[in-house]
Amino acid sequence: MTPEICPNCDAEVPPGARACPECGADEDTGWSQGAYCDRLGIPDPDEEFDREEFVKNEFGPAEKPSRIKVIWIITALVLAGLLLLMAF
Ligand SMILES: [Zn+2]
Incomplete structure (x- = not known):
């Protein structure tokens, strides 16, 4: 039309x-x-409203990598602490 x-x-x-x-x-x-x-x-x-897609777009991709990053930072700090302890 x-x-x-x-x-x-x-x-x-x-x-x-x-x-x-x-x-x-x-x-x-x-x-x-x-x-x-x-x-x-x-x-x-x-x-159709795709809730999963919506949530993924809103919160998804940013959340996971940042958590993994925190774990790596903690691991690095622990390793640095162990190296310091071994040095003395
Ligand atoms: Zn036109």
């Missing part, structure tokens, strides 16, 4: 036009339901 206003660039689309005269958006690229949602910042209702 052709919208009256192009959701991509807000240009007026002539009734019956197959593509936006301004930006060339058409049913395939421009004014689908998904394009409307992207523009408004609303998740596509057709797309």
Whole structure:
């Protein structure tokens, strides 16, 4: 269906036009339901909300490496302490 206003660039689309005269958006690229949602910042209702993916994006990648880093720092400190004890 052709919208009256192009959701991509807000240009007026002539009734019956197959593509936006301004930006060339058409049913395939421009004014689908998904394009409307992207523009408004609303998740596509057709797309299921993937909680696991959301959590991974929000907290996941940063958490694990930092924990591993702390373990390595502790290990390095322990080793340094042992070397100091052995030196004396
Ligand atoms: Zn347009």
